[in-house]
């Protein structure tokens with residue numbers, strides 16, 4: 001893969017398909033940065049992006065109330081000091097429109113768009129064993145070939161609609177949060193339904209409740225939510241942030257999940273009840289994920305420690321929701337605090353004190369069907385002007401499943417992963433040479449303040465492809481032993497975590513997707529620092545576990 005190797009590329013004999021050194025699928029945060037880095041290596045790169053603009057998650061998720069749960073200044077790219085100094089976040093937790101503006105600013109600054117083909121959804125990717133390259137076909141029939149294929153498809157980008165009878169019969173407006181229209185939706189005076197109370201539903205509900213004539217929330221499983229405590233970034237803090245980026249990123253680098261928050265060294269039951277209460281109160285009063293990521297060190301592993309924290313949050317829910325019956329419905333009974341993703345909120349619980357908001361507990365009255373005018377449960381018929389599906393995603397592997405990816409001997413990736421993902425470092429898959437999966441399953445980036453781990457993934461892949469280019473290597477594939485060992489390590493690391501006892505997208509559960517009903521672990525829970533160390537060690541040992549030919 002150099003000017004010379006491009007001419008040598010056997011794929012060049014294959015007719016009219018466009019030829020590249022590398023094809024990247026997706027122009028979200030990982031695809032954009034990967035493009036930038038590979039262009040610096042002098043490689044020819046084409047990015048195929050389904051949307052009409054850059055930004056991935058932040059392009060698609062335009063639903064009301066969408067915003068960061070990570071501190072803005074810990075979320076942006078860290079690779080360019082100039083970019084860090086030029087860009088100003090206006091809030092500690094930026095809202096989606098600002099984040100999308102930021103990503104467009106990055107695309108302009110680094111002139112990324114000239115290598116991105118927008119409106120181009122990839123339909124299939126097939127490995128050509130003789131040509132040692134990938135054939136990529138788009139939904140519009142266009143196709144291209146490249147020595148390497150890099151997926152930058154994001155862990156939460158395959159939206160799933162609820163499997164409710166007659167779902168499409170509704171004659172009012174209906175939206176999924178993950179494919180929200182570009183035009184503003186006016187809720188003023190309207191009768192609105194929200195189905196789903198995950199992180200997305202919570203953000204949507206608290207925003208829509210401000211203007212809707214009437215809002216009905218359909219909740220199947222409540223989640224433990226905690227306050228975001230967002231605020232504007234004043235001029236003095238702006239200067240301070242800009243001056244301390246090295247320290248901010250160093251903090252993220254040292255933490256398990258790439259956040260500025262770090263778990264407390266104490267166990268929840270090692271301290272007195274008064275100390276525990278004071279610590280939890282402090283976390284509850286602070287901005288961001290401290291209450292989740294910076295809590296007692298044993299909260300994720302010790303049921304009793306977890307119970308103590310859950311009790312604290314339950315007390316808060318009871319204090320904030322005036323109607324005790326409604327409060328009880330908002331309290332999770334099937335899992336402990338933090339064992340599913342904690343939605344961060346702003347006055348979420350207070351929404352249920354409003355006269356124009358109704359909570360429908362689907363455990364008491366399940367949805368029977370959607371009708372042309374609303375939603376029918378076993379107990380009542382509700383009429384709506386707008387239905388919002390905040391029903392989540394076919395997480396992590398779902399975006400892969402939606403592309404027909406075939407490796408050696410025509411093996412389908414979807415079949416290989418039918419019982420759960422198998423990868424090496426969450427970056428490569430046995431039987432799928434020259435395919436690299438940024439933020440893929442079993443990659444630390446899936447359980448991370450994601451841009452921090454995206455930068456690690458991209459920089460590691462860039463180093464690998466530099467090595468490939470400099471050594472005239474044509475084929476990179478993991479050994480099956482390396483894949484087995486990594487997969488085993490991923491499951492072992494997760495085994496002690498309370499996450500694994502609970503249904504959630506972390507565990508690959510999505511009742512709306514056939515076949516996604518068995519618990520498997522999609523993330524890597526060993527932590528970003530350990531993951532980075534392992535990746536660096538593999539590279540330092542001549543890409544140990546990979547066959548380079």
Ligand code: NAP
Nearest residue numbers: 067068069162163196197198199200201220221341391392
């Ligand atoms: P989610 O956490 O999977 O929540 C989906 C919700 O829809 C759940 O409450 C689910 O109920 C409900 N649901 C699904 N199908 C249903 C059906 N047929 N009938 C009734 N209810 C149904 O999805 P999400 O809220 O979109 O969040 C996904 C992830 O995106 C988050 O965990 C987070 O990582 C990310 N996110 C990040 C941010 C941010 O950074 N600011 C914001 C939003 C989301 P059950 O729980 O009972 O299945």
